[in-house]
Amino acid sequence: MTFPYKGYAGYYLEVDLTKGVVHKKEMEKEWARLYLGGTGVSAKILWERTTANTDPLSPENVLIVGTGPLTGAMFSPSGRMMFATRSPLTGVWAESHVGGFLGPEIKYAGFDFVIFNGRSEKPVYLFLRDGKAELIDASHLWGKETNIVATMIREEHKDPAVKVAAIGPAGENQVLYSSIIVDFYRAAGRAGLGTILGSKNVKAIAASGSLGLEAYDMEKYLEANAREMERLEDPIWTDSLASLRKYGTTDLVAVINEIGRLPTKNHWTGYFEDAEDIGPEIIAEKYRIAQEACHGCAVGCKYVIRVKGGKYQTDPVGGPEYETIMAFGSNCLNNDIESVFHLGKRCDLLGLDTISTGKSISFAMELYEKGIITKKDTDGLDLTWGNAEVQAELVEKIAKREGFGKILANGVRKAAEQIGGDAWKYAVHVKGLEASGQDPRAHQSIGLTYATNVRGADHLRSISCIEELGYPKIAADRFGEDKAEAILEIMSPKHKGEVVWDVEDLYALVDSAVICKYATMWPPVFYFDTFVNVIPALTGMEEWGNPKYVRQTAERISHLRRAFNHRLGITRKDETLPPRLLSEPMPTGPSKGGLPDLDVMLDEYYEFRGCDKETGYPKESKLKELQLEFVVDELKPLKMTR
Amino acid sequence: MKEILTIDLELCTGCRNCELACSTAHTKSFNPKRARIQILKDEVRNLIVPMVCLQCETPLCQEACPTGAIVENDHGVLYVKQETCIGCQNCVTACVYGGIAIDPQSKKAIKCDLCNGEPACVKACDYGAISVASKKPEGLHQRRKAVSPAFQTLGIQIEEAQE
Numbered sequence: 001m002t003f004p005y006k007g008y009a010g011y012y013l014e015v016d017l018t019k020g021v022v023h024k025k026e027m028e029k030e031w032a033r034l035y036l037g038g039t040g041v042s043a044k045i046l047w048e049r050t051t052a053n054t055d056p057l058s059p060e061n062v063l064i065v066g067t068g069p070l071t072g073a074m075f076s077p078s079g080r081m082m083f084a085t086r087s088p089l090t091g092v093w094a095e096s097h098v099g100g101f102l103g104p105e106i107k108y109a110g111f112d113f114v115i116f117n118g119r120s121e122k123p124v125y126l127f128l129r130d131g132k133a134e135l136i137d138a139s140h141l142w143g144k145e146t147n148i149v150a151t152m153i154r155e156e157h158k159d160p161a162v163k164v165a166a167i168g169p170a171g172e173n174q175v176l177y178s179s180i181i182v183d184f185y186r187a188a189g190r191a192g193l194g195t196i197l198g199s200k201n202v203k204a205i206a207a208s209g210s211l212g213l214e215a216y217d218m219e220k221y222l223e224a225n226a227r228e229m230e231r232l233e234d235p236i237w238t239d240s241l242a243s244l245r246k247y248g249t250t251d252l253v254a255v256i257n258e259i260g261r262l263p264t265k266n267h268w269t270g271y272f273e274d275a276e277d278i279g280p281e282i283i284a285e286k287y288r289i290a291q292e293a294c295h296g297c298a299v300g301c302k303y304v305i306r307v308k309g310g311k312y313q314t315d316p317v318g319g320p321e322y323e324t325i326m327a328f329g330s331n332c333l334n335n336d337i338e339s340v341f342h343l344g345k346r347c348d349l350l351g352l353d354t355i356s357t358g359k360s361i362s363f364a365m366e367l368y369e370k371g372i373i374t375k376k377d378t379d380g381l382d383l384t385w386g387n388a389e390v391q392a393e394l395v396e397k398i399a400k401r402e403g404f405g406k407i408l409a410n411g412v413r414k415a416a417e418q419i420g421g422d423a424w425k426y427a428v429h430v431k432g433l434e435a436s437g438q439d440p441r442a443h444q445s446i447g448l449t450y451a452t453n454v455r456g457a458d459h460l461r462s463i464s465c466i467e468e469l470g471y472p473k474i475a476a477d478r479f480g481e482d483k484a485e486a487i488l489e490i491m492s493p494k495h496k497g498e499v500v501w502d503v504e505d506l507y508a509l510v511d512s513a514v515i516c517k518y519a520t521m522w523p524p525v526f527y528f529d530t531f532v533n534v535i536p537a538l539t540g541m542e543e544w545g546n547p548k549y550v551r552q553t554a555e556r557i558s559h560l561r562r563a564f565n566h567r568l569g570i571t572r573k574d575e576t577l578p579p580r581l582l583s584e585p586m587p588t589g590p591s592k593g594g595l596p597d598l599d600v601m602l603d604e605y606y607e608f609r610g611c612d613k614e615t616g617y618p619k620e621s622k623l624k625e626l627q628l629e630f631v632v633d634e635l636k637p638l639k640m641t642r
Numbered sequence: 643m644k645e646i647l648t649i650d651l652e653l654c655t656g657c658r659n660c661e662l663a664c665s666t667a668h669t670k671s672f673n674p675k676r677a678r679i680q681i682l683k684d685e686v687r688n689l690i691v692p693m694v695c696l697q698c699e700t701p702l703c704q705e706a707c708p709t710g711a712i713v714e715n716d717h718g719v720l721y722v723k724q725e726t727c728i729g730c731q732n733c734v735t736a737c738v739y740g741g742i743a744i745d746p747q748s749k750k751a752i753k754c755d756l757c758n759g760e761p762a763c764v765k766a767c768d769y770g771a772i773s774v775a776s777k778k779p780e781g782l783h784q785r786r787k788a789v790s791p792a793f794q795t796l797g798i799q800i801e802e803a804q805e
Binding site: 072073074076079101104108147150151160161183184185209210211212213214215218222289290291292293294295296297298300302304315316 | 655656657658659662663665666669670671672673674675676682683684685686687688746747768769
């Protein structure tokens, strides 16, 4: 039977790199019905095709390139795509999402998913055009930086419409947190997806397509779509959206410092005295030259900068996000914004995750301050806080895995093991993933988010912005009037288990659809009802018109990802926080004295999730309710269900 | 022929929603490659060049068409009659502004027909970069202003027929 649903391209591609062949296959109906796309479908594929013994860097590991039904279907903001695999950095579930234009282009070229298996003998890149796929020799691209790769591939095909995702030298050199850069300066940054592509000898993925996509009922879909877009006009988020358009995410430097949550000095505190020097106003006034947007996006948070003169002079480049400014700026006590631009740009060209790179450097700076490492260990480099020149040198060394960079290229968890002594105390990570730019000592629910996030310490699987931005109406609408007040209290652990459970499921759909966190997370415009509104008309999957079905699908995806991690040995003891964030009270700033009440929140979260409180393992009844019998079959004999 | 599309390059973010809206209006599918408006981008040089029919006073495309497929519609706007077009691409070669292109699926020429006075792209542009202007001197000036920065960057001199 042919794949019946619209909105999808209808095909996926199996790439056997070892044999050097590609197979085009029809999409599985059940993938769409039960997992929607993106993250959900990736969870199903990774569950089936890897085991607890699959070494992330071996040819047996699988890397998935995914899109969702909304990708390229004129839903703003939906110009996105994702990658998933077993992470080389953390050893557990990894997914990374990215904007730009390649996601829609892959669908217009006729594919919803690409699954990479095996390892190519020599460097190759995958080229997709109008239902056809081929592996092309990439020997001449090996060693090249990401924007050069994209430009060269376009020239090779004499087609400026080709969109490209590429790894840089860091991915080739197996830095464990290498990124994949899509359409110039947009990164699928976290958890080492680029490292996996490098291990498989895949330099890039490129696509150009003119096949287009259909809707099941175009008129109805466009109507539903217009109704959703109207929600963006609600005055309650006018300010948040206006700020994203004017400053991009750089505005967060100011907003977050104000509440004492801006990671500073390797997460020692949440307040940076010089935040203004690296803040939104100075960037907008002195360096910003244009606004940019991903495919079909009405938000347009991207921007272009230029630095005229000085040591860090640059032609126009994509401006850094909040996380990059935080990682290299406040977190390393560096208040020279021009150097931060440079560091962010170099990471994108070399294919390094800016968060993990910045956090690995701040980790080393703290060890240097404490005398745990000295110039003898650092190739003679002076790792004093704020030394931007040394930061820049370290970025190059990490990408090349050269000298001291060889240790930092392994991320803070492994680097701490290699360095030994007390180093582990300063390694700020969960499950091996360096913490992103938040702090649970100033925002309780972040503690639970970091602890339970399937890919480790970052915000993108379940951060709740309701209490952070203060939306009483949203809190009441989603959780009831009686709970709203406690939920809005940013330092209260009350109801935060329920809130994080709820947003984790919401983002599971967001990441499967595949749409952006802006307008779903920050500000919280779209909710479960959005999917109920648009998915049936777009795809023809009638069951998606049932709110209960939609929520259940979200839960199914969340549980399958968790099960993937359980199979690899993850339990409640791993769903915790690094010592600094768990038990060192916030030393300075507006949130001074703050600490997360993690256990209380975790208990409540497991309750809502349908998991055992002692181990974090899922209840068998819950899995069966979600049609995850195949998970029960595998986890039960391992005593990983309750 | 009383109206033209003008694009303010300062406001364009290169998001291509105009392409999507155009393809939806004309082909009932999401397919930017079949859009009558095209955004050319050179990210390395930070260059965005929207390409759309300028509704010329002396339409070179019409003159170049051997089958007379480019004709006025009820609103006085030139469009390509699909049943008459033979896909020879003479019009594409003739147009110096890249305002007419070949549809990758039908292999016939397509150009902006201003959607009977309510262009889908204008409505879809969230940044207000596209507008409909009258074909009076102010509108023509606006049209020239819109194309000149890109042409200057590309090193091409342009002269407006009427000004």
